[in-house]
Amino acid sequence: MNKLTIREALQRASSFMEPLEDTRFLAELFLRHVLGLTRTELFTRIHDEVTPTQWEKIEELLSQRKKGIPAQYLLGEQEFYGLPFRVNPSVLIPRPETEILVEEVLKRLNTEAPLKGADIGTGSGAIAVTLAAHSKWQIYAVDIAQESLDTAQENSRLNGVAEQLTFLKGDLLSPIPEKLDFLVSNPPYIPSQDILGLDVQVRVHEPMRALDGGTDGLDFYRRICAGLPQVLKPGGLVAFEIGIGQAAEVQELLLQSGAVQSTEAIRDLAGIERIIIGS
Numbered sequence: 001m002n003k004l005t006i007r008e009a010l011q012r013a014s015s016f017m018e019p020l021e022d023t024r025f026l027a028e029l030f031l032r033h034v035l036g037l038t039r040t041e042l043f044t045r046i047h048d049e050v051t052p053t054q055w056e057k058i059e060e061l062l063s064q065r066k067k068g069i070p071a072q073y074l075l076g077e078q079e080f081y082g083l084p085f086r087v088n089p090s091v092l093i094p095r096p097e098t099e100i101l102v103e104e105v106l107k108r109l110n111t112e113a114p115l116k117g118a119d120i121g122t123g124s125g126a127i128a129v130t131l132a133a134h135s136k137w138q139i140y141a142v143d144i145a146q147e148s149l150d151t152a153q154e155n156s157r158l159n160g161v162a163e164q165l166t167f168l169k170g171d172l173l174s175p176i177p178e179k180l181d182f183l184v185s186n187p188p189y190i191p192s193q194d195i196l197g198l199d200v201q202v203r204v205h206e207p208m209r210a211l212d213g214g215t216d217g218l219d220f221y222r223r224i225c226a227g228l229p230q231v232l233k234p235g236g237l238v239a240f241e242i243g244i245g246q247a248a249e250v251q252e253l254l255l256q257s258g259a260v261q262s263t264e265a266i267r268d269l270a271g272i273e274r275i276i277i278g279s
């Protein structure tokens, strides 16, 4: 192969990705990853050479992405609430909407108090790790899948909050050993019949156990709400992420549980009711 500079590699990588969306962005991302450069370094060293081995690695990433594998899984990382998270196909890629849940919980509770809480269906640990990083809380991070818990544990170390988290493998609330000040969850909430309509990137490459919420998408909220009185202290707070059009039913389930007295729906940037708070 002829010698290639960073500038030429960027151009070649961008055209390789066409007609995918954001070709230039992805080309930059993959080059930076393989060359180990920040964005500024990439552009100040635009005339540096890319070795054949480096280009091979870049090409491999590009062809995997072309097959629909999310860039986050290829790079093994995703930022969430300004913190770095390792991701792999055993965990859902943390989404920006979920940052609203974190924000709302941090706003409502005393971050300096030694509160105890749980994150049900922790996946990458995005919610539990971020809450711990911004508070003095102790948090149980629960998931049904050991691979998810391993990833969440790695993320807790990466972000220096391992001491504040306890990882429990099990079904929803069943492993929780004591009463809590708060409970948060972003459970699987896609109605089963809508799964086929999801983007192939999500449907084929992200874990099905993180997506399928049963016939109407509400199975997990029903089961969590039914167990709330056993795990939530009086006056405790609950925060759920929900899917489109699920607000009224989830609020009703929360109130019926008797564990909370009032509920509130918070909208995301698209104006969709996305987070339900019960207190």
Ligand SMILES: C[S@@+](CC[C@H](N)C(=O)[O-])C[C@H]1O[C@@H](n2cnc3c(N)ncnc32)[C@H](O)[C@@H]1O
Residues within 6 Å of the ligand: 091, 092, 093, 094, 095, 098, 120, 121, 122, 123, 124, 125, 126, 127, 142, 143, 144, 145, 148, 170, 171, 172, 186, 187, 188, 189, 209, 210, 211
């Ligand atoms: C939508 S993902 C959320 C992941 C992460 N909390 C986030 O917000 O990015 C749902 C998670 O629930 C877990 N899960 C599914 N069924 C479960 C169950 N019965 N008990 C505990 N966790 C479960 C999945 O493994 C997955 O990690």
